Amino acid sequence: MAGRHPSEILFTAEQIQSRVAEMAKEIRSDYPNGLHIVAVLKGAFMFLSDLARYMDGDVSMDFMAVSSYAKGTTSSGEVKLLKDLDTTLDGKDVLIVEDIVDTGLTLSYLQDILRARAPRVLRTACLLSKPSRRQTDVKVEYIGFAIEDRFVVGYGLDFAEQYRNLPYIGVMSS
Ligand code: IMP
Numbered sequence: 001m002a003g004r005h006p007s008e009i010l011f012t013a014e015q016i017q018s019r020v021a022e023m024a025k026e027i028r029s030d031y032p033n034g035l036h037i038v039a040v041l042k043g044a045f046m047f048l049s050d051l052a053r054y055m056d057g058d059v060s061m062d063f064m065a066v067s068s069y070a071k072g073t074t075s076s077g078e079v080k081l082l083k084d085l086d087t088t089l090d091g092k093d094v095l096i097v098e099d100i101v102d103t104g105l106t107l108s109y110l111q112d113i114l115r116a117r118a119p120r121v122l123r124t125a126c127l128l129s130k131p132s133r134r135q136t137d138v139k140v141e142y143i144g145f146a147i148e149d150r151f152v153v154g155y156g157l158d159f160a161e162q163y164r165n166l167p168y169i170g171v172m173s174s
């Protein structure tokens with residue numbers, strides 16, 4: 001794609017791997033009976049695949065897809081459910097896996113609809129968080145890295161569907 005490119009590496013592949021391994025260990029010990037992962041497509045696909053590889057024991061997973069009706073690089077606050085889960089959450093120990101919590105509007109919507117399905121436990125893991133952008137006090141139990149208000153790509157995160165495949169996280173030049 002011509003035009004914009006990531007101008008700077010924020011987290012290398014090695015930094016991400018070591019943090020994700022730590023998160024997996026912490027999460028796994030908080031879920032002694034195993035866990036059911038709900039991954040949010042598309043952005044969480046790479047985080048999920050590494051996180052899950054660092055976990056042993058009982059791990060099941062399901063996927064949902066949402067669209068934040070993003071206008072350019074900002075979230076509009078409206079969330080559309082594009083793909084729902086295949087199985088129920090009733091009585092399960094659930095972990096939502098998301099790429100990034102920005103305003104928190106997407107996650108807060110997701111947590112509400114998933115909580116209504118009566119999981120026994122519902123916690124959330126996000127690789128990245130931009131605390132200065134928050135518009136709701138959404139609860140995220142596991143955060144990989146807190147970052148400043150910059151638009152990042154790579155490791156699942158996109159700009160206009162590009163750069164999801166990068167093994168590192170970079171900042172878009174403006
Ligand atoms: P929120 O609803 O504002 O928390 O934003 C949710 C979604 O916006 C995330 O799941 C991402 O898909 C997208 N998003 C927010 N910040 C970034 C970014 O820096 N890079 C890529 N996508 C982002």
Ligand code: MG
Nearest residue numbers: 042043099100
């Ligand atoms: Mg997302």
